[in-house]
Each structure stands twice: as structure tokens, then as C-alpha cells.
Amino acid sequence: MGEGSAVQGKASGSTISTDAKKLSVDAQPLSAEELRRMDAYWRACNYCCVGMLYLQANPLLREPLKAEHIKNRLLGHWGSDPGQTFTWVHLNRLIKKYDLDLIYLSGPGHGAPATLSNSYLEGVYSEIYPDKSQDAAGMQKFFKQFSFPGGIGSHCTPETPGSIHEGGELGYSLSHGFGAAFDNPDLIVAVVVGDGESETGPLATSWHSNKFLNPVRDGAVLPILHLNGYKIANPTILARIPPEELEMLFRGLGYTPYVVEGDDPAVMHQKMASVMEHCVLEIRAIQAGAREAARANPSTIPARPSWPMIILRTPKGWTCPKELDGHKLEGSWRAHQIPITDPVTNPAHLKLVEQWMRSYRPEELFDEAGRLIPELKAMAPTGTSRISGNPHANGGLLRKPLDMPDFREYAVKVERPGQIEVSSTATLAVMLRDVMRRNITSFRVFGPDETASNKLDAIYQASPKTWMEERKPEDDDGGFLSATGRVMEMLSEHTLEGWLEGYVLTGRHGFFSSYEAFVHIIDSMFNQHAKWLEKSKLELTWREPISSLNLLITSLVWRQDHNGFTHQDPGFLDVVTNKSPEITRIYLPPDANCLLSVADHCLRSTEYVNVIVADKTAHLQYLTMEQAIDHCTKGIGIWDFASNDDGAEPDVVMACAGDIPTSESLAAVAILRERCPKLKIRFVNVVDLFRLMPENEHPHGMSDKEFDALFTVDKPVIFNFHAYAFLIHKLTYRRRNHENIHVRGYKEKGNINTPLELAILNQTDRFNLALDVIDRVPKLRETAAHTREWLKDQIVESVNYAHENGIDRPEITGWKWPL
Ligand SMILES: Cc1ncc(C[n+]2csc(CCOP(=O)(O)OP(=O)(O)O)c2C)c(N)n1
Numbered sequence: 001m002g003e004g005s006a007v008q009g010k011a012s013g014s015t016i017s018t019d020a021k022k023l024s025v026d027a028q029p030l031s032a033e034e035l036r037r038m039d040a041y042w043r044a045c046n047y048c049c050v051g052m053l054y055l056q057a058n059p060l061l062r063e064p065l066k067a068e069h070i071k072n073r074l075l076g077h078w079g080s081d082p083g084q085t086f087t088w089v090h091l092n093r094l095i096k097k098y099d100l101d102l103i104y105l106s107g108p109g110h111g112a113p114a115t116l117s118n119s120y121l122e123g124v125y126s127e128i129y130p131d132k133s134q135d136a137a138g139m140q141k142f143f144k145q146f147s148f149p150g151g152i153g154s155h156c157t158p159e160t161p162g163s164i165h166e167g168g169e170l171g172y173s174l175s176h177g178f179g180a181a182f183d184n185p186d187l188i189v190a191v192v193v194g195d196g197e198s199e200t201g202p203l204a205t206s207w208h209s210n211k212f213l214n215p216v217r218d219g220a221v222l223p224i225l226h227l228n229g230y231k232i233a234n235p236t237i238l239a240r241i242p243p244e245e246l247e248m249l250f251r252g253l254g255y256t257p258y259v260v261e262g263d264d265p266a267v268m269h270q271k272m273a274s275v276m277e278h279c280v281l282e283i284r285a286i287q288a289g290a291r292e293a294a295r296a297n298p299s300t301i302p303a304r305p306s307w308p309m310i311i312l313r314t315p316k317g318w319t320c321p322k323e324l325d326g327h328k329l330e331g332s333w334r335a336h337q338i339p340i341t342d343p344v345t346n347p348a349h350l351k352l353v354e355q356w357m358r359s360y361r362p363e364e365l366f367d368e369a370g371r372l373i374p375e376l377k378a379m380a381p382t383g384t385s386r387i388s389g390n391p392h393a394n395g396g397l398l399r400k401p402l403d404m405p406d407f408r409e410y411a412v413k414v415e416r417p418g419q420i421e422v423s424s425t426a427t428l429a430v431m432l433r434d435v436m437r438r439n440i441t442s443f444r445v446f447g448p449d450e451t452a453s454n455k456l457d458a459i460y461q462a463s464p465k466t467w468m469e470e471r472k473p474e475d476d477d478g479g480f481l482s483a484t485g486r487v488m489e490m491l492s493e494h495t496l497e498g499w500l501e502g503y504v505l506t507g508r509h510g511f512f513s514s515y516e517a518f519v520h521i522i523d524s525m526f527n528q529h530a531k532w533l534e535k536s537k538l539e540l541t542w543r544e545p546i547s548s549l550n551l552l553i554t555s556l557v558w559r560q561d562h563n564g565f566t567h568q569d570p571g572f573l574d575v576v577t578n579k580s581p582e583i584t585r586i587y588l589p590p591d592a593n594c595l596l597s598v599a600d601h602c603l604r605s606t607e608y609v610n611v612i613v614a615d616k617t618a619h620l621q622y623l624t625m626e627q628a629i630d631h632c633t634k635g636i637g638i639w640d641f642a643s644n645d646d647g648a649e650p651d652v653v654m655a656c657a658g659d660i661p662t663s664e665s666l667a668a669v670a671i672l673r674e675r676c677p678k679l680k681i682r683f684v685n686v687v688d689l690f691r692l693m694p695e696n697e698h699p700h701g702m703s704d705k706e707f708d709a710l711f712t713v714d715k716p717v718i719f720n721f722h723a724y725a726f727l728i729h730k731l732t733y734r735r736r737n738h739e740n741i742h743v744r745g746y747k748e749k750g751n752i753n754t755p756l757e758l759a760i761l762n763q764t765d766r767f768n769l770a771l772d773v774i775d776r777v778p779k780l781r782e783t784a785a786h787t788r789e790w791l792k793d794q795i796v797e798s799v800n801y802a803h804e805n806g807i808d809r810p811e812i813t814g815w816k817w818p819l
């Protein structure tokens with residue numbers, strides 16, 4: 001690995017005491033004038049937030065507030081906003097002072113008004129959406145469209161400039177942030193983490209991302225825990241545990257926490273300015289120290305620094321009315337959404353909203369035309385230094401296509417179909433190794449402790465696994481751990497998926513592999529990313545295309561016979577087919593050459609989620625590389641070597657999708673062709689699952705003519721499918737021959753079985769498939785009675801053999817395509 005033993009000491013770079021309270025109370029970094037302006041800018045942000053929540057007219061309160069100025073339906077969230085705007089204003093100061101390259105992720109993305117108001121005030125919003133101009137008319141539109149039919153959503157949706165994190169589904173902010181920071185050495189990613197969000201599983205585990213961030217080659221993440229005390233209707237755990245425990249928690253997680261606590265804006269600005277500046281300087285010192293040491297001695301192993309983080313303890317809904325009808329409002333969960341819900345019907349409450357908005361003194365903040373006054377405008381950074389205009393948050397602007405090797409060079413030599421067994425994923429691994437070598441700073445591979453198990457370990461030849469923690473001597477014996485490694489492995493599918501999304505959203509490329517059963521853990525993250533992609537791709541021309549999210553699903557259900565029932569779940573494909581056809585792709589390559597062709601296509605593509613299903617164990621190989629390319633280009637096709645319908649109409653169509661189902665279907669065909677030689681069989685293999693859909697419902701869909709030509713209009717189709725059978729019905733229900741399509745798939749039958757026994761339990765095995773054909777082809781019903789009996793005997797004998805010997809019969813395990 002070329003790393004020496006020199007270990008750099010814990011980098012700190014801190015010249016100020018790490019006693020957070022002392023730090024924040026004593027230091028007064030802002031002059032009176034700076035403080036005044038920062039507070040004014042913050043008031044402008046907060047004013048815009050409240051305006052977005054309430055107003056459809058009279059945006060600058062140039063006339064007394066009336067009911068008709070208020071939106072008829074009040075939707076959105078206030079509670080999170082003021083703490084987030086406060087954070088942003090302070091980040092702006094440091095971006096300007098230190099020329100930082102910085103993006104901002106809003107964990108509680110329901111606090112979008114904070115992000116939107118800042119984007120509007122720094123001018124980016126109007127540049128992208130010119131009708132939301134920086135004047136009274138534009139402000140009125142900007143306010144009205146928020147969380148309004150025909151307008152924008154109430155979270156940090158793709159429409160939000162500067163956002164790569166929607167934050168609607170809580171839990172992924174920190175992993176997205178770290179993903180953005182990897183291989184971006186000059187970037188600082190400020191991540192506001194909700195204290196409620198912190199209670200989610202994904203967020204809780206993502207704090208460990210710091211163990212994978214190398215200060216020499218990666219950027220920095222500055223987590224800001226937004227301890228506003230409440231969620232929707234409850235206090236948060238972290239706000240109520242003793243402060244010492246809170247501090248110890250974060251120290252235990254490897255951070256240096258700094259507390260900024262209070263509610264008096266004047267005091268809080270000084271505290272935040274002081275703490276945040278200290279954090280930024282500490283980040284820079286850590287980086288400078290680590291980078292200098294690496295330059296002086298490239299074999300230095302950088303120690304994991306104790307990165308700074310901020311605990312921002314402020315009242316939820318800070319600066320809104322203290323009480324409403326005798327109930328505490330500011331500093332309580334009641335401030336979470338719309339603090340005052342009935343100003344249209346309750347004049348006293350209307351007055352209260354007006355007083356609240358006027359408390360920000362808009363007349364001091366905006367000029368006659370409704371523009372932010374120049375002295376405040378000058379507070380924001382300019383150009384691409386503006387957080388909402390930072391190109392990292394529109395990653396397609398920075399994306400460069402991968403430098404790809406020729407995938408044909410990794411081909412398995414196939415002389416005759418179905419004679420040799422090879423692991424498809426191990427074949428792919430060699431290609432991925434070379435993709436990584438050619439793109440070492442812009443391509444990462446992610447896997448939850450399974451890269452080797454999934455037979456992708458050849459990748460370690462290009463780069464070992466990132467590991468910033470202690471290494472023991474035995475780790476160097478096949479452990480492939482290194483602080484300079486770029487293969488990402490942590491046993492958290494959530495964190496990995498978050499990293500990958502963050503990495504890809506900021507313009508880079510990645511590849512995720514997972515055991516099939518456990519990819520369900522990220523169902524919801526897939527859903528959210530798919531929604532993000534759909535909006536970005538179809539509606540937002542200003543968002544440049546980012547690389548596709550590539551998911552390899554392996555360790556498949558049909559080879560989880562040894563792990564048992566819990567490891568058998570091919571249902572992720574069902575989840576994927578719920579999402580937009582414009583951005584979803586599912587591939588089931590039947591052999592290694594097809595997998596290479598599919599993977600090459602996926603790695604080059606943009607704006608999709610590509611799901612590839614391929615088993616890791618050795619399987620028969622069928623197609624030469626040229627045939628594989630042809631087959632994968634078509635996505636579905638007749639395999640002539642297995643068919644004997646000779647261009648005529650077949651008696652039955654044997655269809656299949658998935659590597660293992662393909663083998664069983666072929667074995668069934670071999671049995672039938674030997675025992676029922678007059679039977680005309682057509683063999684159809686599906687690689688690209690969405691080819692089955694109608695052409696008007698999916699861009700890859702087939703026309704009815706094509707479908708009928710392949711599947712006939714009235715002959716039985718015995719479809720052996722990798723996953724749950726119903727999915728094939730869902731995709732084909734409108735086809736003319738649908739009533740004759742009989743699908744076999746996983747039926748939740750499994751335990752510790754042999755592979756054949758598992759297939760038998762689910763009737764996806766060769767014998768049951770052949771039985772299906774006999775039962776459904778009219779002319780076989782009478783003539784194939786002996787074969788029928790033989791098949792049934794085979795099933796009984798196979799199961800008995802498995803139960804006696806613990807393995808399948810040699811004629812099954814050693815089966816080859818015989819014709
Ligand atoms: C995973 C998930 N579960 C539940 C919700 C519903 N929800 C929206 S906001 C919220 C409370 C969030 O509290 P916190 O993170 O503290 O944010 P803030 O106080 O800044 O509003 C909840 C539970 C969600 N958005 N995501």
C-alpha cells in the first residue's frame with residue numbers, strides 16, 4: 001500500500017481554548033457596525049421567511065395588513081427557519097472574509113424558507129427565475145408561489161438554488177454532506193442537522209462518516225446541530241439530555257463540539273461569529289497540517305482529526321410572538337409549522353402576524369422599489385461564492401464523463417453456450433478496477449462490508465478501502481485498509497447510499513453493490529433520490545445532468561439457500577417500478593458478458609437510477625461478447641440456440657429474466673426437447689425489464705406489434721422471473737396475450753435449502769417449468785403423461801437427495817447445455 005509507519009499526531013490547529021462556553025462568551029469579533037448589519041440581514045431573511053408563509057399580496061407591508069393579503073391555505077414551516085437563516089448569515093461573513101468555497105445542506109429541509117430567502121436576497125433566485133425579480137412585484141410572486149398550487153414545494157426541493165438535499169425525508173443530511181466533501185479538497189460543506197432528524201437511524205449512524213474523511217484529499221464537513229428543542233409535537237432527545245452527556249456524545253463520536261446558546265440576537269451574533277470563525281480556522285489548520293505532512297513525507301498516514309462541530313441551541317421559531325392565546329409559541333413545538341393559523345378569520349391574530357412581520361422593520365431593509373438596500377446587499381458574497389450559486393450544488397456543471405476502458409477487453413470467452421461457469425460480478429470487478437484506476441479522484445465504489453463478499457475484490461487492486469482508524473498488523477494481511485483508499489465500506493446501507501448520492505450530486509461518479517435482501521434498507525432513499533432526479537431532469541433546465549446512480553444487486557435470493565429465508569427478498573425491483581419511467585432502468589444480465597455491456601452503458605449514462613441484478617456465484621455463460629452487445633442493445637430477444645420453432649409459430653414461449661432463472665428455463669427446454677421432440681419452443685430472454693412495458697408508458701417499452709411477434713398472441717408463455725411474479729403481470733397486463741402469460745418467481749418459500757430445492761419450493765426449477773409446459777400446451781396434455789410422471793419423480797428425488805446429502809445431485813450441479 002506504500003504507506004510508512006509515520007503517524008501524524010492529532011491535528012488540531014486550535015489556538016483558542018476549546019472551552020466552548022468561554023469561547024463564545026468572551027470573544028466579540030463583530031464591530032458594532034458589523035453586528036448591526038448582520039442582524040439587519042438576518043431580519044431581512046426572517047422577514048422573507050414569514051412573507052413566504054403568509055403573504056400573497058402587500059409583500060412589503062406598505063399598507064396595513066388585511067385578510068385578503070393572506071394566502072387562503074397556510075402551508076409551510078417556521079420553527080426551523082430563523083436558526084437556519086442565522087447560520088447562513090454567519091457563513092456568508094466567513095465566505096467573504098476567507099474566500100471559502102462552501103455549500104449548505106439543510107437537514108430539516110422543511111425549513112426551506114431559510115434557504116429560499118437567502119437565495120432570493122443574494123440574487124441567485126432572480127437570475128434563475130427572472131419573474132421573481134428583486135423588487136416589490138418579484139417579491140410578491142416569490143412569496144405567493146411558496147407552498148402554493150402551481151408554485152414550489154415547501155422543502156429544499158430541486159427547484160431550490162444551492163440545494164442538493166431536499167430534507168423532506170429526514171435523516172440523510174450528514175451523509176449527503178460527506179459525500180459532497182469526498183475528493184473535493186477545497187470545499188466546506190456546512191450541514192444543518194435537525195435535533196429531531198438526529199433521532200433517525202440514518203442520521204445517527206452517519207456521524208461516523210468522519211472516520212472516512214481524509215483531510216489531505218477530501219474537503220471538510222461542518223455539522224451544525226440545530227438544537228431548537230422540538231420536533232413537530234415533542235421535545236427532542238438531544239435537547240433534554242444533560243449538556244455534559246451531549247458534549248460527551250459528540251466527543252465520543254470524534255468531534256470537537258462548540259456550543260452557541262441563547263436567544264438575545266446581539267449576544268448570539270457575537271457568539272456565533274466567534275465560534276464559527278474558530279471552526280473554519282480549525283478546519284483550515286487541520287487541512288494545512290495534514291497536507292503539509294503529506295507533502296513532506298508522502299508515506300505519512302494522516303490521523304483522523306477531531307473535526308469541529310457546532311451545537312446551536314436557540315428557541316424553536318426564534319423571534320416569532322412569544323405567546324398565542326396563552327400558549328407558549330416561540331421556543332415550543334407550536335412554532336413548528338404555521339405559528340398563527342387563522343389570521344384570515346381572526347382579526348386579533350391578523351394584527352399579531354402584522355406586528356410580528358413589522359418587528360423585522362422591513363422599511364429599513366428594502367428600498368422604495370422593494371430591493372434589499374445596498375449596504376445589506378454588500379453583505380452577501382458574489383458570483384459563484386454565493387452559497388445558492390455554488391456550482392457544487394449543481395453538480396452537472398462540474399461533471400466530467402468517466403474515462404472508460406473498452407469493456408470488450410474483459411469478455412469471457414464463450415465458445416458454445418452453457419458450457420463454462422464464471423462469476424459475473426468477479427468479471428465485472430476487473431473492469432471496475434480499471435474504471436477506478438483511470439478516474440481515481442472522481443469514481444468511488446460503495447458497499448456495506450460486502451465488496452469482497454460480492455466478489456468485487458479485484459477493485460482493491462486499484463484502491464484499497466478507506467480506513468482512518470487504528471490498523472492492526474493483521475489488517476495488512478488481506479485487509480486492504482488504507483487512509484488513502486477510496487473503496488467505501490461501512491456497515492450502514494444508509495450512510496453509503498447517502499455518500500454516493502452526495503458524491504454524484506456534486507458531479508462525480510459511483511457504484512454501489514448490495515446483498516439483494518438488504519438493499520430494501522435504502523428503499524426510501526432510492527425513492528427520494530428518484531423524485532429529486534425526476535424533477536431535475538424533466539422540469540429544471542438550469543440543473544445540468546448528473547451521473548446516474550448505479551446499484552448492483554447481488555448475493556441474490558436464489559443463492560441465499562445457505563443464509564436462509566431472511567436473506568431471500570427480491571422485492572426491490574417492485575419499489576423501483578413505482579418510480580418515474582423517465583429515470584428508472586432495471587437490467588437483469590443473464591451472464592458475465594451481458595453484465596459488462598450493461599455496466600458500461602450504466603456508467604456512461606446520466607440522470608437515471610440504474611439497477612443491475614447479477615449473481616456473484618459461478619454460473620453458466622451463454623453469449624459471446626458480440627452476441628451479448630447485440631442482446632443488451634435490444635434488451636430482449638430470442639435465443640436461437642435454445643429455440644426450435646424455426647421461424648414458425650411456436651407451441652410455447654419459454655421466457656426468462658435473471659441469470660439463475662435463465663439457467664433453469666434452459667434446463668427445462670433441454671428436457672422438453674429431448675422428451676417431447678415435436679414440441680416447438682421459442683426461448684426469449686429479457687435483459688432490460690422495462691422492454692416489457694408498453695411503448696407509451698416507458699421510453700424502453702415495446703410496441704404491441706413487437707411484443708406480439710415475440711410472445712405470440714395466443715400461445716402459452718412460461719415466464720421464469722428472478723423476483724416476485726406479480727411484477728411481470730404489472731408490466732404486461734395490457735398485452736394481448738396477457739392471459740396466457742404464466743409467471744414463476746419467488747413465492748416466499750425458503751429456508752436452508754439446496755439451490756435446486758429452493759427453486760422447487762418456488763416452482764422456478766426446470767422440472768416444474770417443464771410440468772407447466774405440459775399442462776398448458778394442449779397437445780402435450782394427453783401425449784406427455786410419462787414425461788409428466790418422470791418430472792414429478794425428479795422433484796421428489798431431488799428433494800430427497802438434498803435432505804440426505806446436503807447438496808444437489810451431481811447431474812444438477814454439473815449440468816451443461818446439452819445441445
Ligand atoms: C423520516 C421522517 N420522519 C418523519 C417526518 C415528519 N417530520 C417532518 S418535520 C419533523 C420534525 C423535525 O424536527 P427537527 O429535525 O428537530 O427539525 P426542526 O426542529 O428544525 O423543525 C417530522 C417528524 C419526516 N419528514 N421524515
Ligand SMILES: [Mg+2]
Pocket residue numbers: 194195196226227228229230231236316
Ligand atoms: Mg428541532
